[in-house]
Amino acid sequence: MPWHATRTGVVLYLVVAAGCGADIRTGTSPVELVVDRLEAAPGGSSSFATLLHSDVRTDAAHPDLGRVVLRVRLRDPGPAGAPTVPSAMNVVTITRYRVVFRRSDGRREEGRDVPYAVDGAVTVTVGESATPIVFTLVRAQAKLEPPLRTLAGADGAAVLSTSADVSFYGSDARGRAVTAAGSLTVHFADWDES
Template sequence: MVRQPAKRDPEAEGRSRRAGVGKVCTMVCVVLAAACDTAVRSGESAVEIVVDRLEAAPAGSTTYTTVLESDVLTSGTPHADLGRIVLRARLRDPGSSDAPTAPSAMNVATLTRYRVAFRRSDGRGVEGRDVPYAFDGSVTVTVDESATPIGFTLVRPQAKLEPPLRTLVGRGGASVLSTFADVSFYGRDARGRTVAATASMTVHFADWEEP
């Protein structure tokens, strides 16, 4: 018995092709929409974060300086050293002298986290051996064109219980570990674009003699 070829249904084939094209179009639209959203959020912000000042106070002190002498043991206990940074948001395109760009409510940035990392001038930088471990912290501060001071932890008390800082205990000021602390703040502007600012300061660790 010879089988007869199946009859073609042009209308059904047309529906199938249209459905396939519709799926492809939908996928393309979704991809393009996602790409556009990513482009908007990762594009360059209209503002930049400017660091006016970075300073810190040793444990138990309220005096802030631009160079920190961190005591690894204060009154027999490790305490945190506090930092303070002054930030402001500045327009990337201020306009011309004849037609300056005026800041608006959209020209602000909200900072949500910061990171502190330590390094040495001799290039040795193994965390937990040569320098304290880097760490992240959380903040919620909105910055505009006015100078905004932000307090944060620069040296954690836990770091003073770990190498290399704990090896300084009992040695007095005769044994000093000199480092640079790189402090970075991150956030987004009012349009959702990322912003960041980084500053550095010198930190000398030792078991300093207490007054």
């Protein structure tokens, strides 16, 4: 094979591969999923906020709940004078979510430095209007496992500060994958309940 043909083939491959990268990152759906708000409520409470103080020891192990408000928007809304109108095909059905905890110091071993990740199932169809979804952010059993179990009895003197990265996965009405993600701060401790 002549040298220039090989070079042309390599250049063509690089151009095609570079063009595919954006599709892999952004997907091929004509809609995108938008996180309008991500909040959490400590176990046994219905008071949601954008910062969670998770109590690792209460009268019983309660999960901490998360609540996200999602909506769908068109990737190409059309010109300002004649915007594209969404159709019934422009909805996304969420089927699962994943919560991963991380620390700012880089320590991330699950079950030692941070709680184990949470994989959950949820089925909700999201359209153009805001749709709230409640999910388990911190499992009840996580409060009975290290590292959260080691905080019990410290009366708030020991705090584990993490960020919870929450990803939502689903597909549009045509079956194309759609994802969205958000983060919030979670402080774990045996908070003083007086």
